[in-house]
Amino acid sequence: xxxNSKKLLYSVIGVLVVxxxxxxxxxxAGQEAFIRTTLSGLTLGSLFFLVAAGLTxxxxxxxxxxxxxxxxxxxxxxxxxxxxxxxxxxxxxxxLVLAFATTVMLIPVIKPRLVRLDLSEAWQKSLPKLAYIAAxxxxxxxxxxFDILGLAKTAMVAATTTSSNPxxxxxxxxxxxxxxxxxxxxxxxxxxxxxxxxxxxxxxxxSAPEPLKKRLILPVVLFVLTIIFTLVRESASEGVLLMxxxxxxxLAIIAATLFGFLLGALIEITMIRPLYVRSFFIVLxxxxxxxxxxxxxxxxxxxxxxxxxxxxxxxxPGRATTIAEWLMNGSSTISIAGVTFPTxxxxxxxxxxxxxxxxxxLMNRSRLGMIIxxxxxxxxxxxxxxxxxxxVFTLVFALGVALASLGGIGAAPFLPVQPMMGDxxxxxxxxxxxxxxxxxxxxxxxxAMILGMARAFGDYFALKLQLSPTIAEAxxxxxxxxxxxxxxxxxxxxxx
Amino acid sequence: MMETTDSNRNxxxxxxxxxxxxQFHILEGVSVDVAKGSITVLLGRNGAGKTTTLKTIMxxxxxxxxxxxxxxxxxxxxxxxxxxNFGIGYVPENRAVFRALTVMENLxxxxxxxxxxxxxxxxxxxxxxxxxxxxxxxxxxxxxxxQQMLAVxxxxxxxxxxxxxxxxxxxxxxxxxQQMMExxxxxxxxxxILLVEQNFIMASQLAERYVIIDDGKSxxxxxxxxxxxxxxxxxxxxxxxxxxxxxxxxxx
Numbered sequence: 001x002x003x004n005s006k007k008l009l010y011s012v013i014g015v016l017v018v019x020x021x022x023x024x025x026x027x028x029a030g031q032e033a034f035i036r037t038t039l040s041g042l043t044l045g046s047l048f049f050l051v052a053a054g055l056t057x058x059x060x061x062x063x064x065x066x067x068x069x070x071x072x073x074x075x076x077x078x079x080x081x082x083x084x085x086x087x088x089x090x091x092x093x094x095x096l097v098l099a100f101a102t103t104v105m106l107i108p109v110i111k112p113r114l115v116r117l118d119l120s121e122a123w124q125k126s127l128p129k130l131a132y133i134a135a136x137x138x139x140x141x142x143x144x145x146f147d148i149l150g151l152a153k154t155a156m157v158a159a160t161t162t163s164s165n166p167x168x169x170x171x172x173x174x175x176x177x178x179x180x181x182x183x184x185x186x187x188x189x190x191x192x193x194x195x196x197x198x199x200x201x202x203x204x205x206x207s208a209p210e211p212l213k214k215r216l217i218l219p220v221v222l223f224v225l226t227i228i229f230t231l232v233r234e235s236a237s238e239g240v241l242l243m244x245x246x247x248x249x250x251l252a253i254i255a256a257t258l259f260g261f262l263l264g265a266l267i268e269i270t271m272i273r274p275l276y277v278r279s280f281f282i283v284l285x286x287x288x289x290x291x292x293x294x295x296x297x298x299x300x301x302x303x304x305x306x307x308x309x310x311x312x313x314x315x316x317p318g319r320a321t322t323i324a325e326w327l328m329n330g331s332s333t334i335s336i337a338g339v340t341f342p343t344x345x346x347x348x349x350x351x352x353x354x355x356x357x358x359x360x361x362l363m364n365r366s367r368l369g370m371i372i373x374x375x376x377x378x379x380x381x382x383x384x385x386x387x388x389x390x391x392v393f394t395l396v397f398a399l400g401v402a403l404a405s406l407g408g409i410g411a412a413p414f415l416p417v418q419p420m421m422g423d424x425x426x427x428x429x430x431x432x433x434x435x436x437x438x439x440x441x442x443x444x445x446x447x448a449m450i451l452g453m454a455r456a457f458g459d460y461f462a463l464k465l466q467l468s469p470t471i472a473e474a475x476x477x478x479x480x481x482x483x484x485x486x487x488x489x490x491x492x493x494x495x496x
Numbered sequence: 497m498m499e500t501t502d503s504n505r506n507x508x509x510x511x512x513x514x515x516x517x518x519q520f521h522i523l524e525g526v527s528v529d530v531a532k533g534s535i536t537v538l539l540g541r542n543g544a545g546k547t548t549t550l551k552t553i554m555x556x557x558x559x560x561x562x563x564x565x566x567x568x569x570x571x572x573x574x575x576x577x578x579x580x581n582f583g584i585g586y587v588p589e590n591r592a593v594f595r596a597l598t599v600m601e602n603l604x605x606x607x608x609x610x611x612x613x614x615x616x617x618x619x620x621x622x623x624x625x626x627x628x629x630x631x632x633x634x635x636x637x638x639x640x641x642x643q644q645m646l647a648v649x650x651x652x653x654x655x656x657x658x659x660x661x662x663x664x665x666x667x668x669x670x671x672x673x674q675q676m677m678e679x680x681x682x683x684x685x686x687x688x689i690l691l692v693e694q695n696f697i698m699a700s701q702l703a704e705r706y707v708i709i710d711d712g713k714s715x716x717x718x719x720x721x722x723x724x725x726x727x728x729x730x731x732x733x734x735x736x737x738x739x740x741x742x743x744x745x746x747x748x
Contacts, residue, residue, distance in 0.1 A: 370605050374594040380556055381592045385606050386580035386654065 188242025260405025
């Protein structure tokens, strides 16, 4: 009982403090400045939430601190921006990746045969290594003189010209026969990788396989996609660019989120999974990975900052007075209680709220959410119930990266797209997670909104009282310190 | 010849397993046989390796050497979730129910196929009527005894052939121990059980067979009815603490 009344007391004090702060700010700043700053804060808070939600889920379930999360935010922004501005690069590279993946995914098909081979121990050890070396050589051969930088540069041209014809910047792809050769070689390379990963001759890996039909589904689907995307390399880019801008933006969001999801899954399976037993190395590994990603992006698109054009729904000059008017005219600003506010930022707020609802439903209504909530406490016991916890880890990591990636493309139309754009968000994401409590998505949402507000009002005060603008950044750290002193486990964290 | 007929009747045979946790050699050649349809109990002092034996069977602490044969298949070295899906239910010590999940969600999570819970709900709630009443409460709102019942109930949701139950009576009030014993007795009608139990009265009344584990080795095995007579053995391996309950049970 005393526990409950204590909880009630804290909640009442919390509500009173929040109400007091809100009232104080309102009377001090006046209605217009208050609403404007609040909306800016919510915009920032939404982005912080998209970054922090992934961080907190991943940390809560797997105790992994992902220091590459900010880079994944940045990658999401680049992917979406590329897709929206000039998808030549994406469609030029996609068939190659698909071809490689097709044969790698043959593992479930060939593994049951390969593990039954009679091989001496020495061969069992060296065969996978030989296969990997062969795969690497073939892959290098496949990509000889493949002008990947040229493909990437086409997007830079698109970003710097202001031609009215969107197709003017399209550059031709390689001739088909040559490209097909690359596809075939990459499939061969993937097949070598699959042989290596199947651990030929290792009989401890024998287990009853699923029916062949089921095992063939994924490789066949990938193969068909490879063929389709090889044939439409040029027309797909054209088609995307001729599309209605809003639809193209929606597709860009989906492309960035999906890419984030797949990238996250790939990273978890290949690099993080072997390190769970040495969790400190994961921190170093993800930190290193963030540098690699940043440098790769700089190689491809130079260390420049790009401005993504806002989609037409948010681009027309003029101020809408109602939401309906905005949706009809695509106005760039809207009047909210007499305050002029960019419509795109409203969209970002909406994105954050929608994703919060999505995560809430996922955690509370789905079996996956149930597994995650149980796994946070005791992953071993979850596994003992017959649930493949490793797969759940992969899924959650992928989901977290997808959310960060979504945040990146969400931010791209109003933040400069540049290699460092995610760093600040990663920092704020970590602070958010500390404030909200490790592992709590509700905490991540509340913490993100608090931080967003702190940043926005910090900027406001810095401007009004002529303080240093760094006061806004410092304020979030000060809030974190106060929370750590009063409630070390975070606002919504559970004591262990 | 005797050997083969024996292993045919055994649902589970643990053969000379060695398990290390870190650098510590916890199990040194433990062997346990569990006959189909029986209750076998692992006895021994605290820290003897009983819980590790269950965890090793389950694949949570895989053995370095030795074999674990379940239902005619070697399962050692496989991942825990695969072992569970062969039809083994695990009830860990310390009532490891999921605190953030409701009673219903705890049970739902244990489903391996859709509809597992629906098929077995009547049986489970007949065994533990409290759980139906408490189904909307979260794990952390349950009392110790209720959590223990939930932990056992969770293992009954899918169709398990074997249940590994670790210390079901630990920290329970006497009346709840009675209820738990009744429940386990009913369970043996349909499944096979390997039990770890410190409470010797409970163990002796439930199990037909015993294996004594001492300092990581399986040192003695046989029929429970023989062990009850053998005060020396009990004293040597299970310690003096068992003496008092035995005398009270004899007094009854």
